[in-house]
Amino acid sequence: MKILIVEDEEGISNFLKQGLEEEDHTVLIATDGLKALEIAKNESPDLILLDWMLPKLSGLEVCKTIRKKDEKTPILFLTAKDTVHETIEGLRSGANDYIKKPFSFDELLERIKIHFRDKDRQNVLNLGKISIKTLSHQVFVDDQEVIFTQREYELLKYLIERKGTVCTRNNIIEDVWNIHFEYDTGVIDVFINAIRKKLNLYKDVELIKTIRGVGYIANEN
CATH class of the missing domain: 1.10.10.10 (Winged helix-like DNA-binding domain superfamily/Winged helix DNA-binding domain)
Structure with missing residues (x-):
């Protein structure tokens, strides 16, 4: 499946890319919010992994903008922001899940599988x-x-x-x-x-x- 990683820290994005490609996923990477919107529009990813703190446009704004035209593509926040208020704000912006950094890659894979199953049933x-x-x-x-x-x-x-x-x-x-x-x-x-x-x-x-x-x-x- 095609997964868009929106992350400005190169070490994290490379780690995720390598792991996801080993699971036979196609991986796209955006390092800022505006590029994320461009790729999401042109490439139609099957799932988006989205950081909150991004250059040019925050992950929160990226999520809200995508949701105005796309209600179905799963969006998972991967972020160090971990207060209850921030978690609620992220989910209310249209995200399907909220995973706090640091996280287990195995847990991330399982959550991705769940959202792919849900998306496949719905689509x-x-x-x-x-x-x-x-x-x-x-x-x-x-x-x-x-x-x-x-x-x-x-x-x-x-x-x-x-x-x-x-x-x-x-x-x-x-x-x-x-x-x-x-x-x-x-x-x-x-x-x-x-x-x-x-x-x-x-x-x-x-x-x-x-x-x-x-x-x-x-x-x-």
Whole structure:
């Protein structure tokens, strides 16, 4: 799984990175609060380990900012701040857990496993015969796995998350491609066609429907 470590002390971040990679996790590192927000937005980590005292933007503000757009990704504070008031403040900011430094790495691993299990149970998206496991980035049709490119997966997930709502081309290009300037949205059609082909969706199956001149909608009706 992809884990973002937000920690400005190089010794701690390197220690965590080595241990987590030995457990077959992919590790991203941010050394300040602003970089953490950038990576969280662009890389969509499966879990975030967050220090409180950070340059440029505190961990508390990072947590609050992420939670405005992302309610599901587990965030675990790793911090020397240990008063009851600070613990409560951290949890109220949107964190899922609060681990005080110094900590046991084995305990941290167990807590990570718990949050991954919880996240996996909560994050299965369904659209008719299609299901997505968002933690493992797997797509299934009638319980048979279908292999997608990362961009195809992100686009399909985006549409299913907004099931029943029309997604405009401009919103898709901004939110999925992260392009915030004038751009040829025709590239979306290419990816939609590839997704439909892989899912064996034909014209009489309108799970992913084109709204001419506007965009697309995922709908089971």
